[in-house]
Amino acid sequence: MDHFHTRTHKLKGNISPDIQENIKYTTQIMQDCNDLVQKQFKIGIDHEISIYIVYMDGLVNTEMLQESVIRPLLQDSFPQERTAISQYVIESADWKWIDTMEDAMTAVLSGNTILFLGGEARAILFSSKLFPTRGVQNADQEVAIVGPKDSFTESLRMNTALIRRRIRDTRLKVIQKQIGTRSKTDYALMYIEDLVQKDILNKIQKQMDKICVDGIFDNGMLQQYLEKDSKTPFPLYQLTQRPDKVASSIMEGRIAVVLDNSPMVLLLPVTFNVFFQASDDYYNRWEITTFVRILRYIAAIISIGLPGFYVAIAGFHPEVLPTPFLLALISAREGVPFPVIVEVLLMELSFELLREAGIRLPGQLGGTMGVVGGLIVGQAAVDAHLVSTIVVIVVALTAIATFSIPNELFTSAFRLMKFFLIILCAFWGLYGFFLGFLAIFIHLFYLENYGVPYAHPMVEERGRLSTAFQDFMVRYPLKRMKYRPEFTKEGARVRQKEDEDEK
Incomplete structure (x- = not known):
């Protein structure tokens, strides 16, 4: 029967004062682990103290281990007392005593070094981690024009x-x-x-x-x-x-x-509004940031609603269009064999495939694939009378609007909701369009995150109005952003001291 390795599953046994028992136990537990390094030697004036050192190759700073631990132990003047070990390895940045084999093996697998002493029912753990990792690089997914350029690593x-x-x-x-x-x-x-x-x-x-x-x-x-x-x-x-x-x-x-x-x-x-905020919003003037944020909210509406709106108008309610636009629509769709819904879905799914292919391709080739592939596929589809030019424009505007939202996770949600609205509009036209938007808004207002409304600050405002909306669609000047948002605990929301000159 299958069984689960639960968190209560631990290696049994304490560290033995018999160093041969510890060697036997470690060898058995770490069998077929060829990256395990084991060193055994004797120290002291009469070489009476047995030492057993264990660590994983590639996970430790071997230079530090050699200079700060092994070299001092091999000195001829090393005293006979085992308790003097700590005095001779004090050069190590961090060390402590441990008592169980569970702690010892977990430490070894975490990149630390374990030193067993003959005659001691405990071992010394040295912090010697040196994982292979890349250095700090530029943020490639959240690009900012102004402000810091560094990003997190895997360490x-x-x-x-x-x-x-x-x-x-x-x-x-x-x-x-x-x-x-x-x-x-x-x-x-x-x-x-x-x-x-x-x-x-x-x-x-x-x-x-x-x-x-x-x-x-x-x-x-x-x-x-x-x-x-x-x-x-x-x-x-x-x-x-x-x-x-x-x-x-x-x-x-x-x-x-x-x-x-x-x-x-x-x-x-x-809350949902944090996904519309970019890091450089706070490094630019408030007028510029406000303008850009309004554009982002407009882009969000376009990215989720424009294809569905086109399906509703072209398929159900062409009479709402002015005559010149209606004639242009009829002319553009002349010779297209598919209904509007198939036409839109064909282009949207093609663009999603191009996006996925561009992500998986290496380096700059991915971006080139998205641009060139989109142009070629779109033009070829129009020339073959599979889709109309208006649909190509609608899909292109939707894609541009999607890329304007600064958070990829939030953009993915909008991409899914886009197809939801397209299907509704294909069945009920503008009624489906407005019902779909209403359902999305109700869903957003229903969501909650650790007691904080997802649609804050539009719902459940507990502070002053100006406090809630100072960093929403309009970003106030930094001097006027005197209070922290809803996340901060009550009584600690004052961000900056009142300027005496402004009173």
Whole structure:
């Protein structure tokens, strides 16, 4: 019968004072692990103290291990007392005593080094992690014209350092734990102690502790386990690769989940308007940012509704068009053998295929594939009288509008809703169009994220009106953004001191 490797499954046994027992146990547990490195030697003036060192090749800083641990131990002047070991390896950045084989093997697999001592029923754990990882690079998915250019990497400690570098406050807390019964992936919850809502923090911690799965390898997986309402296409968590966005979100009372091996950081709770905000919104003047944000909201409506609206008008209600537009529509569709719905779906699905192909192709070839492929397919379809020129224009405008939304997860939801509206409009015309939009709005107003309404600040406003809408469609000047948003706990929402000269 199949069985699950639960979190209660642990290696049995404490560390033995007999070093041969420890060697036998380790060799048995780590059988066929050819990347395991084992070193055994004797130290002391009379070579009476047996030493057994274990670590994983490729996961440790061997230079540090050699200089700070092994070399001092091999000195001829090493004393006979085993307790003097700590004095001779104190050069190591971090070390501690451990008592169980479970702790020892987990530490080895995490990139640490374990030193067993003959005659001691405990071992020394040295922090010697040096995982192969890439350096800090430019953010390729969330490009900003102004502001910082760095992005997260796959290293947990490097990512927390990028955030800590921006918030030099002792109240910024980092709670580190592990998740995954087999992968034992490290993760960290980061928040500011006096800004976070404790009930939200407790809910998240309980959720994380309840997750019992064999492995978590990316924050994209983790967010799916955290979702309570999986029947919505809209993302209930925000993923970002920009440290400045995470730092500013933490300063608003939000919680960041940093997962080892993931170049994206999870932010929660969220509302739908945070997906329309870009990092450089706060580095530009408020007039420019406001104009761009209004364009994004218009782009969202176009990306979700324009194809369906065209299907409704062309298929059911052409009489609402002015005569010149109606004649242009009839002329454009002359010779097209398909009904409007088939025409639109054919082009939309073709564009989705081109988008997927462009993502999978390497480097700049992907972008070239999207542009050139779209032009070739569109022109060829028009020349073959499979689709009309108006449909090509509608699909192109929809694609441009989709790319204007700064969050890919939110864009994916809009792409799905687009087909939902197309189907409704194919059956009921403009009635289906408006009913579809009404259903989407009701769904958005129904959603909730850790007690925070998803449609905030349009619903359930608990503060002053100006406080709620100061960073919505219109971004106020920074000097007037005196209060933190809904995520911050009550009594800690004042962001900046009142300017005496403005009173």
